[in-house]
Amino acid sequence: MKKVNEDRIYVDNNSTTPMDPRVKESMDPYFGEDFGNPNSLHKRGRTANDSVKKARGKVADLLKSKEDEIIFTGSATESNNHVLKGTAFSRKKKGKHIITDKTEHKCILSACRWLEEQGFEVTYLDVDEEGYVSPEDLKEELRDDTVLVSIMMANNEIGTIQPIKELAEVTHGNSDAYFHTDAAQCPGKMKVDVEELGIDMLTLNAHKMYGPKGIGALYKRQDVDIDPLLHGGGQEGGERSGTENVPYIVGFGKASEIAKRNWKKQGKKLTDMHNKFIQKIQNRIEEVKLNGPKKPRLPGNVNLSFIGVEGEALVLRLDERGIETATGSACSSEELKASHVLEAIGRGPETAHSSLRVSFGKFNTEEDIERMVDVLEEEVADLRSITALDKKGKIGD
Amino acid sequence: MEHFKNPSNMGEMKDPDVTSKVGNPACGDVMRIYLKVGKRDGEKYIKDIKFKTFGCASAIATSSVTTEMAMGKTLEEAESIEEKEISEELGGLPKIKMHCSSLSANGLHEAIYQYKKKEGLDISEDLKKKHKIAQKTLERTKEMRRKHGLDEE
Structure with missing residues (x-):
């Protein structure tokens, strides 16, 4: 397969992935001749409708769900908002309590904070130093009025894979709450089987698995009833109105088909790569801390703190050298705060x-x-010669 | 960008007359300034200046520019270098990164304050005020660390 970029190394795949050329190819006709609206009665409309149906089948196959349990949305952010707000408002007579954890994606945390402003109550579970949510902690927080538990399947920053099956069991065994998981990082790298996991809802998107941006999905078990986020023409079985984004849905279907076929092989390849990389870095560079679980972690994910080297500076230096990475340091964010995930696992600000x-x-x-290890060794050494922090990464005297 | 890739006056200084330390690691920025002061035509001036910075690209670039601007200036002249001039010298900074130029200005002012204090020289009210702000930020950081029990890490 053709490498996406010959000169530059793209290693920011937890942020987004390049599109698989086969996905792009599958989408092409729907930007042209097959432009129809799936809700139209004519031939062009029926073609579009068939394509959406087929794509839905492929996403369902990936998750081992039923076809009509898949709702297409505009993004994982939308799916997560749909779950949180839809559940909160549809079940508010039963209760107003939601449980999540401190390392969730910002879209979960922000939606929860908004719900708190609307009079709902949210418990944010702590995690341990490797990022794990404890099933015992969850059990303790479950109440008669808990209507939803939302815990992500794998963390996008530090790669912690949560014990979803166990957490779902605890939830269902001790409450009437629905269990939802944000699994955006997982398909194509690990097994995502909604039956086996025993969950009620799951969030997914295409652009983390070599599909297009701007398309997400929500798995919602047949008997789970929550309010829609978008009201309108009643598309997606009334669960999500708005004319279907046909080309993107088709692309999502193709990406799902490839992900389902290759997840075992890819999972192993990515795990080998991250293990090798971590080991090489630890052998060649001193004072490096691994953030997240030792193993197993989300295949392909590495999160390291190079003591005394500010993350954003390092990312830009690497960028200059043709390597594209990310950091949990956010000097450009309004509040200048470092990652909430690293804070949750007890990392100090430095x-x-x-x-x-x-x-x-x-x-x-x-x-x-x-190439990455060579370049990192040089840039870390150089930034350490500039740093105002001491060897332990402290501010010193 | 050049100031980030190849910063000027970077590194530690042997036998500086004075060293300052400013910043707040909670925000991801810490800066040290090293000064050597000389005398020229009866006036004290900055004979040599170096910096070390833990911070993002803008923090490193503003540190570099600040030291270039201060080099050779009299203490009074250097004291009056403000964050606005620093960011202008760099060709402007996005609003969100303005705190980087203020960090560098603080670092420079704090170093001059420390020098004047050490030598028993007159310190203007303005400089005293700047010193107080710098101290407060550092103390707040220490307090925060204690509160979160992070000193063990």
Whole structure:
């Protein structure tokens, strides 16, 4: 397969992935001749309708769900908002309590904070130093009026894979709450089987699995009834109105088909890559802290703190050298706060501001690792010669 | 960008007359300034200046520019270098990064304050005020660390 970019190394796949050329190809006709609205009665409309149906089948196949349990949305953010707000408002007579955890994606946390302003109550569970939510903690917080528990399947920053099956069991065994998981990072790298996990709802999107941006999905078990977020023409079985984004839905279907076929092989390849990279870095660079679980972690995810080296500076230096990464340090965010995830696992501000996230994808190669380690060694050494922090990453005297 | 890739006056200084430390690691920025002061035509001036910074690209670039601007200036002249001039010298900073130029200005002012204090020189009210602000930020950081029990990390 053609490498997406010959000169630059893209290792920010937890942020987004390059589109698989086969996905792009599958989408092309729907920007042209097959432009129909799936709700139209004529032939062109029926063609579009068939394509959406087929794509829905492919996404359902990936998750081992039924076809009509898949709702297409505009993004994972929308799916998550739909779950939180839809559940909160439709079940408010039963209760107003929601449980989530401190390391969730911002879209979950922000929606929860908004719900708190609307009079709902949210419990944010702590995580341990590797980022795990404890089933015992969850059990303790469940109440008669808890209507929803939302815990992500794998963390996008530090790669912690939560014990979803166990957390769902605890939820269902001790309350009437629905259990939802944001699984945006997982398909194509690990098994995502909604039956086996025993969950009620699951969030997914296409652009983290080599599909297009701007299209998400929500798995909602047949007997789960929540309010829609968008009201209108009654598309998606009335669950999400708005004319279907046909080309993107088709692309999502194709990406799902490929992900389902390759997840075992990809999961292993990405795990080998992140293990190799972590080991090489630890052998060659001193004072490096691994953030997140030792193993197993989300395949391909690496999060390291290079003590004394500010993350954003390192990301830009690497960018200059043709390597594209991410950081949990956010000097440009309004509040200048480092990542809430690193804070939740107990990292101090200096360590959190020194973090670098590398996330491998299926287009990365072994040679990428070698070049990255060489460049990192040089840039870390150079930024350490500038740093005002001491060897332990402290401000000192 | 050049100031970020190849910063000027970067690194530690041997036997500086004075060292300052400003910033707040909670926000991801800490800066040290090293000064050597000389005398020229009866006036004290900055004979040599170096910096070390833990911070983002803008923090490093503003540190570099600030030291270039201060080099060779009299203490009074250097004291009056403000964050606005620093960001202008860099060709402007986005609003969100203005705190980086203020960090560098603080670092410079704090170093001059420390020098004047050490030498028993007159310190203007303005400089005293700047010193107080710098101290407060550092103390707030220490307090925060204690509160979160982070000193063990």
